[in-house]
Amino acid sequence: MADIPLVMPQLGVDIEEGQIDSWLKQVGDRVEKGEQIAMVTTPKVNLELEAPASGTLKEITVPADEIARVGDTLAIIAAD
Amino acid sequence: MPKELFVDPRATRRKGSLAFAEVPVHAYDTPFAEERGRRGDGALKEMLRHMLVVREFETMLGTFKATGAYAGMPFVYKGPAHLSIGQEGAAVGAALALRPEDHIFGSHRGHGEFIAKGLSAVAALAPAELIRVMEAHEGGALLRTVETFIGGGDEKAIAENFLLFGLLAEIFMRANGFNGGMGGSMHAFCLPLGIYPNNAIVGASAGIATGAALYKKLARSGGIAVANSGDGATATGPVWEAMTFASMAQYDRLWGEEKGGLPVLFFFTNNFYAMGGQTIGETAGWERLARIGAAANPSSLHAETIDGTNPLAVADAVARKREILLSGRGPALLDVECYRLSGHSTTDANAYRTREELAAWQEQDPITLFAAQLREAGILDAAGEQAMRDGVAEQIRKVTAAAIDPAAAPPVNVEADPILIGKLMFSNREAEPGPADPALAVAAEASSRVRQNLKKSRFGLSEAGEKLSPMRAITIRDALFEALLHHFIHDPSLIAYGEECRDWGGAFGVYRGLADVLPHHRLFNSPIAEAAIVATAVGYAMEGGRAVVELMYGDFIGRAGDEIFNQMAKWQAMSAGALKMPVVLRTSVGSKYGAQHSQDWTGLITHIPGLKVIYPATPYDAKGLLASALASDDPTVFFESQRLYDTTEMFHPGGVPADYYRLPVGVPDIKRAGSDVTILTIGPSLYPALAAAEQLQKDYDVSAEIIDARSLVPFDYDVVLKSVKKTHRILLVTEASERGSFAMTLAANIGRFGFKDLEAAPRVLGSPNWIVPGAEMESTYFPQAGDIIDVVCGELIPEKKVNRRGIRDWDDIALARRAL
CATH class of the missing domain: 3.40.50.920 (Rossmann fold)
Known part of the structure; x- marks a missing residue:
């Protein structure tokens, strides 16, 4: 088992930040790789973030409504 | 946003072939005796009389143009005369099936349709209602003139003369024409009788009527919209765009409680000639005009080719299409074949057609044929027909005598007031917002975009004086959103559409989050059809609604050139103020995308009289000015710079107010x-x-x-x-x-x-x-x-x-x- 971080992806060359609109999974929930686990908002678009690995959502480091910079860790998944 | 429509590759890639809904051609075969039984002799005689009124009216205009006199009355008429002699069967037949609440939108050759629709409405409305309509027009001044100079008898007779005089005075550009002399031959209309503007631009009514139908559908205001145009209009892009817009599948598949097609009838008076070019055999390839319906949707637009020479065939078809439209299965198309015996205009030397062809169609004159039918059936004898013809001639003579008499129909006196026409360009009225829609207000409070904006700084600098990122301070994009949201909550008629407006939130995210709040019919994706986007907004506004539509890039203004320059900009003045045009056209000026996606075309728009033009550069100005545009009854083109969407407020103390406000338009x-x-x-x-x-x-x-x-x-x-x-x-x-x-x-x-x-x-x-x-x-x-x-x-x-x-x-x- 390894901890895999979910990071704020590069959402566009000139976009530096995104806001977590909502978490679709809570800490302790089972997640599958590719499953949608959070909604993120940039100034222009809303998009969904997918789980980078299958496992358990171990920790949410950026709660809903908070802003994170591109590359920031948003959550940790304890992978299978 | 979950996908509502799944593009299934298995279904999409399956082998098959397309079948088209059948398009009947001249299917009408109702026995005359049956029509007689259903309609009654009186109604049939009225049909003949209405055709005679149209014929005599057009003959009068043609005679003035050709000889400078009519019935012994000399008069020089300087304007256009696109006459419809020979096409009376189509106009009168259609009008017979239409009700006063149905609205027709016409072409440059619209006198016949105007008169036929008007006579039909006069016949349908109760005398008291006719008096109310005539009293409401210019405070009854036109009615008084008709009573004084023409007379007529009972309310219906007076109303007919009111109709004909108002039209003729308008054609002669007189101050008391229906449109104050600002419309003229190709733009006359009379709203209370369901006669909406004719149009000098070929095919332009198609998009406007489609927008009118959208309003009728959403406001449940009743009736259908009829887009009258000629066969030549089938070649124009805007007509195809209008049919595409009118046929969108989303009305049935995505609009929930508002499910159902648009009640618009594309009525093509097919006289076989696009001015001089022949649509069959020369300038088009459809062979039968009705075929184009098959391109639009699986029902082939319920298209039919019908015989415009026979008013009963036309009335039958229009009545059937009307039923289809009112049951939510529109749109529909009719190819109404008939022949224009008169020239395209009075300068037409008939170089493009033979004497043999003209003679062959003169034998198919709808009036001669219908009169013969009435005689054969014993409904009207020769003396009766002559009396009818004499009566019509006398009616047109009296109306004409009044219309050329300056005492009855004074010229527009621009010399007395040199900016008279200028004063008609804009109403400068603002609509006061209504009460908030509580359900929308609640939904808005819960939306992520609103919650996000609530957390943002209203000013672009932190307390420490550092510049805040667009995620942390209100941007122009947010400011525009706030103004729009307020108006959506307070103005139930307001709708927004354009390319990518709904799920995408507009290509630049201004509408992002609105789809969570608004139902489909108030915010929807349009086809990539800029002409239809603007034309439908114009029609929606003419009916009493308010639309904010978007052209993704200002560079696409060319694709909607006529609709912006000739329709949106002109109708307030061409109606002498009778119409208002609460349309906001949002468009963005691009950046980084080169020659066809980065042009500032404000100069094109400001050059056109009749448009208000706004181009804000700060969030405070953007919010306040868009609010003013959305409150205004005047057409506004609202430019937005793509480079500035993320710009935060750096000027207004305290930043962008969270509350609603408007800024005066026009003050630097x-x-x-x-x-x-x-x-x-x-x-x-x-x-x-x-x-x-x-x-x-x-x-x-x-x-x-x-x-x-x-x-x-x-x-x-x-x-x-x-x-x-x-x-x-x-x-x-x-x-x-x-x-x-x-x-x-x-x-x-x-x-x-x-x-x-x-x-x-x-x-x-x-x-x-x-x-x-x-x-x-x-x-x-x-x-x-x-x-x-x-x-x-x-x-x-x-x-x-x-x-x-x-x-x-x-x-x-x-x-x-x-x-x-």
Whole structure:
């Protein structure tokens, strides 16, 4: 088992930040790789973030409504 | 946003073939005796009389044009006369099946349709209602004139004369024509009788009628919209765009409680000639016009080819299509074949058709055939027919005598009031917002976009004076959203559409989050059909609604040229104020995308009389000015710079108010006070000008006053002239190509109004008269701070002459010689 971080992806060359609109999974929930686990908002678009690995959502480091910079860790998944 | 429509590759890639709904051709075969039994002899005789009224009216106009006199009355009629002699069966047949609440939108050849629809409405309305309609028009003044100069008898007879006189006075451009003499032959209309504007642009009514149908559907105001046009119109893009817009599958598949097709009937009076070109065999390939319905949707638009020579066949078909439309299965199309016995216009020498063909169709004259049918059935004898013809001739003679009599129909006296026409261009009315829709207000509070905005700073700088990112402070994008949301909550008729407006939230995210709040019918994706986007908004507004529509890039204005320049801009004046045009056209000026996606075309729009034009550069101005545009009953083109969508508020103390507010349209705003030179900016040029001003102050001890135009039409020069009185020099900066730009207009006027205060001629710094280059070269194209400093120090204040910073080291006179 390894901890895999979910990071704020590069959402566009000139976009530096995104806001977590909502978490679709809570800490302790089972997640599958590719499953949608959070909604993120940039100034222009809303998009969904997918789980980078299958496992358990171990920790949410950026709660809903908070802003994170591109590359920031948003959550940790304890992978299978 | 979950996908509502799944594109299934298995279904999509499956082998198959397409079958088209059958398109009947001349299927009408109801026995005359059956029609007689159903309609009654009186109604059939009225059909003949209505055709005779149309024929005599058109003959009168043709005779005036050809001989300068009619029935012994000399008169010179200077305007157009696109006559419909020979097409009466189509007009009267259709009108017989229409109700007063059905609205027709016509073509340049619209007198017959106007008269037929009007006579049908007069027949249908109760006498008291007719009196109410006539009393409501110009406070009863036209009714009084008709009673005094024509008379007629009972309410119906008076109403017929009211109809014919109002039309003829309008054709003669008289002050008491139906449209105050501002419409004329090709634009006459009379709203209470369901006669909506005719149109001098071929096919233009198709999109407008489609928008009218959208309003009828959503407001449940009753009836159908009829788009009258000719066969030649099937070649025009806007007609195809209108049919595409009218046939969108989303009405049935995505609109929930508003499910159902648009109640619009595309009624093509097919006289086989597009002016002189022959649509069958020469300029089109459809062979039968009705075939084009098959291109639109699986029902082939319920298309039929019908016999326009027989008014009963037309009435039958229109009645059946009307049923289809009212049951939510529209749109529909009719190909109504008939023949124009008169020329296209009175200068038509018939060079394109033979005497044999004319003679063959004269034998199919709808009036002769129908009169014979009535005689054979014993409904009307020869004496009765002659009496009817004499009665119609006398009616037209009386109406004509009044219409050429200046005492009854005075000319429009522009000499007495030189800006009379100007005063009709805009209503300058603002609608007061209604109460909030509680359900929408609740949904809005819960939406992520609203919650996100609530957390943002209203000002662009933190308390420590640091610039905040667009995620942390209200941007122009957010400010526009807030104004829109308020109006959606308070104005139930407001709808928004354009390309990618719903799920995508607009290509630049202005609408992002609105889809969570608004049902589909208030915010939807349109087809990529700019002409239809604007034309339908015009029709929606004519019916009483309010639309905000979007052209993704200003560069697409060309695709909606007629709809913006001739329709949206013109109808308030051409109706002498009877119509209002609460349409906001949002469009963005691009950046980084090169020659066809980055042009500032404000100059094109400001050139057209009849449009208000706004181009904000700050969030505070964007919110307040969009709110004003959305409240206005006048058509507004609202430019937005893509480069500025993320711009935060740096000027207004306290930032962008969270509450609703409006700003006056037309008042330029001083963004930086100064004393040595005035810099007037349009749109995003504000920011390089501000940067230049800082440099000018720091490096050259030059104090620049910066004025942001904010609005281009209207424009209050006082703010600028006061500044010039102080600075004596002015530079105007725009991202538009200089030649013909609005900055050039402003400069010419400032030079004139402020001549005595100026020490140098007003100078325009715009983009050069060549293509916008790609992103890598943009800074060589749009005026930069260095270019501004070069002009201020190099030209306006020559004693400050410094080494050139920008690249604009060229000779404008030499460039002009090279067409640049």
